[in-house]
Amino acid sequence: MTMKTLFLQAPSFEGFDGGAGSRYQAKREIRSFWFPTWLAQPAAMIPGSRLLDAPPGDVSVEETLQVAAAYALCVIHTSTPSFPSDVRMAELLKARYPQMLIGMVGAKVAVEPEESLQASTAVDFVAREEFDYTLTEVAEGRPFDEIDGITYRSGSGQIVHNPDRAMIEDMDALPFVSEVYKRDLRIEDYFIGYLKHPYVSLYTGRGCRSQCTFCLWPQTVGGHRYRTRSVASVIDEVRYIQQNFPQVQEIFFDDDTFTDDRPRAEEIARGLGKLGVTWSCNAKANVPYETLKVLHENGLRLLLVGYESGDQQILNNIKKGLKIEAARKFTADCHKLGIVIHGTFILGLPGETKETIQKTIHFAKEINPHTIQVSLAAPYPGTFLYNQAKQEGWLTDEDEAHLVNDRGVQISPMSYPHLNHTEIFDSVELMYKRFYFRAGKIAEITGEMLKSTQMMKRRLREGVEFVRFLRQRHG
Structure with missing residues (x-):
């Protein structure tokens, strides 16, 4: 008998996007929620499971506890910023349901498994690592000592660290996450400022070939090999989305870098076209x-591009x-073709100075993506940046515990x-003010609003949220 399993993104800070699709676990400038794709994948593999994503649906702690009553196994996705509140949720679940088996997944526990278990x-x-098949085996009731990829507390209270699980090679063997979205989520709850609404996001592959020192997922869970689904599998899932979510205005492929395999990207694009x-x-x-050009001619509307710095x-x-010059040419090509860019x-990355900050602001204004997101360098445990920051004294033990403030807003x-x-x-x-408060950018966004009543309402709402966010940063 497979255990009835609840996959949980627990209640946390108000408006906090800590989901397993979020690159930065924080409250964003405007209401933003990525789909919890990393939880949806194992949920699609375990019969009778349910995915509860509490933050987008404003589900309370008490409501979460009531839902959990029907389940024998609860898997909580956690992150470094949300870990303390996720542990409290686990303790509330265990207090109410002492027989419930509770596990955690996410980059935080992948790199600090023993410390995570010692917390509670x-x-x-x-x-x-990749936990899809690991959780399937847990739900099937396999003895813990036979399951690769877990760290667990034995009956005597000792912490046991099992061998690593091998990376998944056959990506087509994984079922569609969109089927779990259909079953358990309300897609209208998910907003991203630069994507059409409602949208759906999914992965066509895992891993990233790039070696960026700050990037969390490739260094902790996904790895640096880009393992992909077949073109046919991707097209089949998009067809499923078309048939089951007729309200969807846009599909976003959340692979770390979808364009890493250009021939494959072009082939998928032609199928999407x-x-x-x-x-x-x-x-x-x-x-x-x-x-x-091939991508744009076959339905590509927007690219999410990590420029990071102008230095x-x-x-x-x-x-x-x-190279900065390559980024300039790429951006000019996108403008020429009519591809929208969210940059x-x-x-605060290594080498940052007052002068390089000004250089980055100037660069952003020069290349002029349609919209931008400005984040603070976040040294997550498990990344090269984290180890570098600790070694160089850029990150103290006291500062390490504070990636967000008491409202979930990212701090430095x-x-x-x-x-x-x-x-x-x-x-x-x-940077936000210098980029957006320009006559040309104001005219560009105003023109966008005048073309659509829906867009006007949305941008006005986002403007109010943005101003509120700036106030909250100074608390």
Whole structure:
């Protein structure tokens, strides 16, 4: 008998996007929620399971406890910022349902399994690495000592660390996550400011070939090999989404870098073109014009591009593998083709100075993506950046515990002798204001609003949320 399993993204900070699709676990500038794809995948593999994503649906702790009554196994996704509140949720579950088996997954417990279990006896095990088949075996009732990829507390209270689980090679063997979205989620609860609403996101592969020192998922769970689903599998799931979510306006492929395999990306694009769908994806700022043209002609609307910095030395420091001039040409090509860009930048990376911050702001204004996201350098445990920051003294033990404030808003944990926490933190607001409060950008967004009543309502709501967010940053 398979245990009835609840996959849980627990209640946390109000508006906190800590889901397993979120690159940065924090409350964003405007209401933003990624789909909990990493939880949906094992949920699709275990009969009788349920995925409860509490934050987007504003599900309370008490409501969560009531839902959990029907389940024998609860798997909680956690992150470094949300770990303390997720542990409290586990303790409340164990207090009410002492026989419930409780496990945790996510990058946090993958790299700190023993420390995570030591935090509370309410957590019975953690699943490391890719945990899809690991959780399937747990739900099937297999003895813990026979399950690769888990760290668990034995009957005598000892913490046991089983061998690592092998990476998944046959990605087509995994069932569609969109079937779990259909069964358990309300897709209208998921918002991303630069994507059409409602949207659906999914992965067509896992892992990333790039070596960026700050990036969490490839260094902790997904690995640096890009393991992909077949083109036919991807097209079949998109067809399923078309048939079961007629309200969806856009599909987003959340692979770390969908464009890493250009021939495959072009083949998928041609299949999507035949289906007539609007789609977007992550991309590195080095895709050649010819590939961009094929993608755009077959329904590509937007690219999410990690520029990170306008300073070449900082890009070298973080092993971005990108030249500023290549990024300029790529962006110009996208503008020429009519591909919308949402550009992401990170302030406070190694090598940052007051001058490089100004350089990044100037670069963002120069290349002019349609919208931007500005994040603070976040040294998550398990990343090269974390180890580097600890070794160099940029991150103290006290600062390490504070990636977000008491409202879930991202703060700057790292500081340098020449650039302190406050200067880095304040630079985010400065960059947003310098980028958006320009006559040309205001005219561009106003024009977008005038073309659509729905867009006007949405942008006005987002504007109010953005102003509120800036106020909350200074608390």
